[in-house]
Amino acid sequence: MGDAKAPYAALKSELDDAFQLAMENMANPDVPQVLKLAQTLQDYLQVRQVVPCSHGADALVLALQTLQLPQQAEVILPAFGDSFAAGAIKRLGLTPVFADVLPTTFTLDPVSVAKLITDKTVAIMPMHLFGQCADMAQLLALAETQQLLLLEDTTQALGAVYRLPGGKEQRAGTMGHLAFASLLPTKPLACQDEGGAVIVNSQNLCDTFQIAELPWATAAVQFQKTTTDTKIANLQAAMVEVKLRYLDQFNQARQEVAAVYDDLFKDTSLLQIPGHTPNSTLIYLQYTIKVPATLRDKLKQHLQDNYIPSAVYYPEPLHLQDGQTPGSLPVAEELAKTVLSLPLHAGLTVEQQTYVAQQVLSFLEKNL
Numbered sequence: 001m002g003d004a005k006a007p008y009a010a011l012k013s014e015l016d017d018a019f020q021l022a023m024e025n026m027a028n029p030d031v032p033q034v035l036k037l038a039q040t041l042q043d044y045l046q047v048r049q050v051v052p053c054s055h056g057a058d059a060l061v062l063a064l065q066t067l068q069l070p071q072q073a074e075v076i077l078p079a080f081g082d083s084f085a086a087g088a089i090k091r092l093g094l095t096p097v098f099a100d101v102l103p104t105t106f107t108l109d110p111v112s113v114a115k116l117i118t119d120k121t122v123a124i125m126p127m128h129l130f131g132q133c134a135d136m137a138q139l140l141a142l143a144e145t146q147q148l149l150l151l152e153d154t155t156q157a158l159g160a161v162y163r164l165p166g167g168k169e170q171r172a173g174t175m176g177h178l179a180f181a182s183l184l185p186t187k188p189l190a191c192q193d194e195g196g197a198v199i200v201n202s203q204n205l206c207d208t209f210q211i212a213e214l215p216w217a218t219a220a221v222q223f224q225k226t227t228t229d230t231k232i233a234n235l236q237a238a239m240v241e242v243k244l245r246y247l248d249q250f251n252q253a254r255q256e257v258a259a260v261y262d263d264l265f266k267d268t269s270l271l272q273i274p275g276h277t278p279n280s281t282l283i284y285l286q287y288t289i290k291v292p293a294t295l296r297d298k299l300k301q302h303l304q305d306n307y308i309p310s311a312v313y314y315p316e317p318l319h320l321q322d323g324q325t326p327g328s329l330p331v332a333e334e335l336a337k338t339v340l341s342l343p344l345h346a347g348l349t350v351e352q353q354t355y356v357a358q359q360v361l362s363f364l365e366k367n368l
């Protein structure tokens with residue numbers, strides 16, 4: 001599906017130098033690699049502050065705790081996506097409210113969000129799914145008119161660029177008040193083990209919402225100094241800091257591989273290729289196609305029988321996991337039955353991709 005080992009091979013001498021430096025600093029309590037990572041990521045994203053953490057989930061908890069939201073306050077997030085955020089929201093005594101997603105990009109649907117806003121709503125939390133931003137123009141406008149916080153789960157689109165109304169281009173994770181990212185090995189910017197980051201922005205909405213009045217900035221700094229259990233390990237930070245210098249290059253390499261799939265599938269109506277959010281680049285953490293629901297699992301088995309891995313992200317919508325009755329969020333429910341992610345990494349050859357596409361298409365043609 002991916003090739004987590006390839007970046008180490010490509011950057012071995014730089015990474016080994018960084019690891020050696022980290023080991024030489026072993027007894028230094030000032031964690032220089034962590035601070036360097038924070039600074040490099042801050043410069044890359046052009047944001048006010050980055051706080052590296054031990055996990056993406058930790059980063060979200062830290063962000064939410066620091067905002068000191070009232071108990072039972074509602075956070076609106078997409079029903080189609082990674083489940084961990086909803087869990088973290090619940091554990092903090094807040095209420096996750098699930099909204100539907102868009103049928104072509106699979107990201108949070110602003111119209112569905114608008115319908116769910118109540119006087120208990122405090123935040124909107126889009127997930128920049130599979131490598132592209134959600135519809136940020138609409139979501140930012142909604143957050144601004146409704147005076148809501150906007151928190152971005154930017155894990156899967158770190159490095160993607162979004163053009164805001166007016167033309168200004170910003171990276172995913174820098175448009176809302178706060179963002180968080182996981183740096184697990186399967187993510188675009190990855191360590192070898194566990195890692196995450198909180199990203200604090202001061203532009204756009206922050207000015208109107210007056211985030212400066214929140215205890216965030218100072219609390220984050222104190223948190224980093226006073227606790228150890230949410231700190232990313234120094235060796236992991238050293239790795240991420242080196243890889244960050246090549247993030248755009250790695251993202252571009254995956255875009256080129258995705259373009260080959262796009263081309264191989266361009267003449268078929270048997271499946272739907274990944275759709276693009278207007279004004280966002282798509283860095284393809286996954287190449288996720290949509291196929292008829294009756295054939296999805298059989299296609300996955302067929303691919304496996306032919307030595308091709310594939311994966312279903314995500315098989316159960318979050319509102320159904322939370323006990324809601326089916327039918328309330330039709331797009332998320334349909335996607336859970338129809339999506340299939342194909343192998344995607346920079347090391348795939350055109351021959352391999354052609355084989356994948358042939359297997360997919362011949363199976364669909366035969367069975368539809």
Ligand SMILES: *Cc1c(COP(=O)(O)O)cnc(C)c1O
Binds near residue numbers: 084182195
């Ligand atoms: C992987 C993932 C997470 C979870 O991150 P952890 O580091 O495991 O806590 C969160 N959000 C998204 C969108 C993810 O893909």
